[in-house]
Amino acid sequence: MRRLFFHHLLAVSALLLAAQWGGGRAVHAPLVSPLAKDPATSLYTIFIKDGSGPLVVDLAGPLIWSACACASGHPTFPCGSAECAAASGFSCPPQGQEDYGGGGAAVDGGDHRCMCTARPCDPVTRARCAAGDLTSFAMSANATDGRNALYPVSFQAVGACAPNWLLRSSSLPAGAAGVAGFGRAPLSLPSQLAAQRGFGRRFALCLPGVAIFGDTPIHLGSYPPDLMTTIASTPLAANPRGSGGYYLPVEAISVSWSNWNVAPTRAALPPGALELDAATGRGGVTLSTVRRYTAMRPDVYRAFVQAFGEAIGRPGYVKTMPAVPPFELCYDTFSLRRVKVLGWDVPSIRLELGAGATMNWTVGAGNSMVQAAERTLCLAVVEMHGAEAAAPAVVIGGYQVEDNLLVFEEDKEVLHFSGLLWGSGATCSGFNFTAPL
Template structure:
């Protein structure tokens, strides 16, 4: 990642004289924030004050609005929802002035956030980034300057910096203006909520409404969580001088939200028993792919996606036959294993998929399971009536994703290896891996279904991924994070 730091925000502002309500059902009511305090709109009449009064006031304000230090283990938190139709994930944050709840598609590999600015984008604090400015130059290589002949608006201005927002589902892109605007997220000590803090100049891109095609219907853009200096977690971390890291816990159902925690390496408390999942993390290095895979790419610029060093796959402890060279990333960016929240089910290169499916069927036969009619896009399915259900899902052979050593593996239990599908002839459980064909760009793409109810920690400072395997084994779920509000006055 680049070394330059983001511009520091001015003193963070907190919600005052109001309880911050974190409503995880759908959208969060605006009255839950004292937006006049957060946006700085409310101003008292100007008076002449002695200098010593201002000195005292400055000291008082700095004491109240001091940025949390890493030693306090402060995280910024947001709920993650799962869409029932697309099975994609979204998070809710506060954007604009006055602050408004904004739901964005959660994308692990994108470089920068983008928002539809043509539809009801109303803010008093947005700013265009001048073309040729140091900030514009830092955003990318040879960015274009935009000119617009329509009335001025967030998406229309002359001589402004432009970016290329991309939809990771449809692989469509556009050229749009770059903006800064106010963004706020609640804070947490890992178990209870603290006050929201504000980034007054969060950097993102506008996008045309057409770029929303293929995403969940209730989102208005994309929240980037890639390795870029302008992703959401990196901007938050650099603004408040906290670790460049985030923990992701995707929900296992569409009914209750999971959570993302930005800026803290732990603790992460779940359930009323305050189970600290950070103590269950196992670590593997994050691998840098030297070639980006976005529609608009630049020579010499590596991918902002997260790759890991998968070396083998075991089924019930037995290794499957894999061409090891396909698991390494070559100089052209092909091969390897990456994680993607924009891919629903893990996709495997054909030879890897066939080896996994054959071994899984053989191991399942020892459990007296017989393959039944498959349901696309899956090829291995079993009658639900024949499978017992345990606390970690259907009782089927385990799948281990083995990393740099034999004792470092991500165990995939039935809740993540299988998906239940209703049918006229009865329900079936299907192996939730998909054949990605011959010679795909990436040999293994770990999809969202395999990450659900697993805590993943992306430590960018140490370039490593922490994973817990299924938290169901701990007697909790990703929906058990405590979103209860802690009052502040």
């Protein structure tokens, strides 16, 4: 099922390449765009669409969409086109349900003379969706050598023309023009750029700071080597039900102190709790840029917080504090020690990855703890509720991957990850965007 799904993606991408951009195989320079974090919503935006505000980055989203009036004279695609076939590969979830796979598009069918209609959705709630013409947008980014922004590049991208009410009613930052889907889908932004420019199906995110598209060295800040030569990697798991999200092959979760000579505390998870169900597509551990904090299904969450509580309490000097919603485990900062560069001295969370990973995924204090009140530091992990209980077992939120370099290689189904960059000389904000344009 997984292999067939990706063969389908490749086939549709090839159709798009032939239908819209010709059959040329020229390889163009990789592209780079800045990423920002909205302080009000904690969502991340990319500055890439010409003549409008930024687009919200949805790592699991299958589609680009932006508000535009129906009478604006925008181009459209017929229902029988390759672009329309690509848009129909992912369906919007029913009203009131969430689907972390991206919930993106459905099309009018049958009549090849009709105009293709896509269904963009609010990336945060996945509950608000609307019908809109499949159209094309003018976009621009900068060519890059992996170290500098070189010169501006303009291009067209296929996306959905959403009604203005969807933009107004969605949980998006003020001034945002829409959404840029980065998921495993032919009409996601990385897939379209790879098809157009022939630079490989690879993209990098460093939040907040920079997005890089294409096969290139990556240099951030004063860290001299190409980061691609130094960071860890893991195979990516794929959702067999066609979800556009990126899944990690996590086999267990443990908690450990770096400065105590004691064995890690492993969360006592139910058997198979983290597995991705091949029949339903539920479960698994996935990444999100629209979920603020990591969320866990109740059975996983309860075992995890018990393990974390036991580990942080083992030294005997850490004092608990009352919970600060939505967080459950909170601690008195007066009882904790500061660690140079890395923040607070608390146990690290380890996602134990399966075979093929060069290193486990470790979440330290800089990505695991949040100052929730005066003298109160809380574990930035929350419990899923209601319908979410049938979603992935774990959704790793944006806070947990900030200041981490993530490089997705879709051809190889591999994710490269740096861990927290603090203290390395590399920073997500360290890319050189000041070169003359």
